[in-house]
Amino acid sequence: MISRNDPCFCGSGKKYKKCHYPEKPPETPAQLAKEYEKKYDIILKTKEQIDGIRKACKFSAMTLKTLCEAAKEGVTTKELDNLAREICRKGGARAASLNYGSPPFQGAICTSINEVICHGIPEDRKLVSGDIMNIDCACILDGYFGDCSAMVMIGDVSDENRHLVEVTHEAMMRGIKILKPGVKIYEIGEAIESYATSEGYSVVNAFVSHGVGLEFHEEPQVPHHYNNVKTPLAPGMTFTVEPMINVGVREAVIDKNDRWTARTADNKPSAQWEHTVLITQDGYEILTKP
Ligand code: MF3
Ligand code: CO
16 A cells, blocks of 8 residues: 555655545556456466466477377377377476376377267277367476367368368357457357357357466366356466367267267267467467467
């Protein structure tokens, strides 16, 4: 608190009581951030944290790019998983997904093929022509987290599935392009669902985007479907935008045995893309660019 005999906040050099008193000094960005964090339980990252998160995101994106290039007919998802582990090891990073959650996730990446919505576990199945697959790669570098995913199309993919992949990418980008301070969280889901449904697709509502950076999954949760969350975005927020879009029904069914693999209830194809983004003073920055 400024007291009456302190120099005035306006920088005049006069005493506060002789100058702007009783007008209250404007709140500093640090004070505003503190209030925001208290009100919404969302951490606004410092410059130093953002630098660290940016590096982790770049590492995740570069790893993802290498994995996508290696995903070809005849390659198994387990081989891609081993490649991810190797890249992390050499880069002094760790895979965030490995042993995550309960039961501990048995993969360094998620490989979600065709009707699998997300959280597919790498296995010995070889990729075949016509497969569409999401590779989800989240890495921890120097204690900071990056999270991204992309679709790959193996060999000859049907026009229908190619369209799904393209529309899902566009849906993610529409969710990203509106981002700036003051935009409400529900506007992201609105941008995504209005577009996806205009293409005749459904939007998965069982999984959401999330804050990321200091932890793998932080507040806020960011739905991709129509919702009511009026939390305003603020500079320093880092979170994912990762819509899952289905050809058929939106409902997901979790595999009873492995308790991770999420499939569409009607076994029709699903696609997903994911970036980690930073809210800046006047817009956004995509952090997971290779
Ligand atoms: N990377 C996924 C996400 O976007 C999370 C995967 S959960 C895991 O949030 F267990 F597979 F790691
Ligand atoms: Co994510």
